[in-house]
Amino acid sequence: MSHDYKAQKAETYDSFAAFAADAPAEATITYQFYPEDVDANWDGLQKALAAKGFRTARDDEDELLDAMIGPLKISADVIWKYEQLATEIALKFDFTPDGWGLLED
Structure with a gap:
């Protein structure tokens, strides 16, 4: 089954538009991913994301x-650029994207 990047992108742009007026000019973007398998390759995913400039953290x-990633100047285009990159990597390790958030520095 292929991933629907078009729908994911539309959701990202819609989400950003809903709060764009209140969005910080610069922030760290956090993307969340869930494993699709109990034997997911967490270490491999973290290493691959780090190679592209992402910092990673697991929950307990x-x-x-x-x-x-960031801090970056925030826009829908910037959020999507890195979301698409992180998603492409995550899917290779059987992880599913589940949204994003902004952290002001």
């Missing part, structure tokens, strides 16, 4: 991986 129960 290994149910969620955060991939962070």
Whole structure:
């Protein structure tokens, strides 16, 4: 089954438009990914994301991986650029994207 990047991109742009007026000019973007398998390759995913400039963190129960990048100037285009990159990497390791958030520095 192929991933629907078009729908994911539309959702990202819609989400950003909903709060664009209140969005910070610069922030760290955090993308969240869930493993599709109990034997998911967390270390491989973290290494691959780090090679592209992301910092990563797991939750305590290994149910969620955060991939962070920035601080960056915030726009829908910037959010999507890095979301697409992180998603392409995550899918190779059987992780599913589950949204993003902004952290002001």
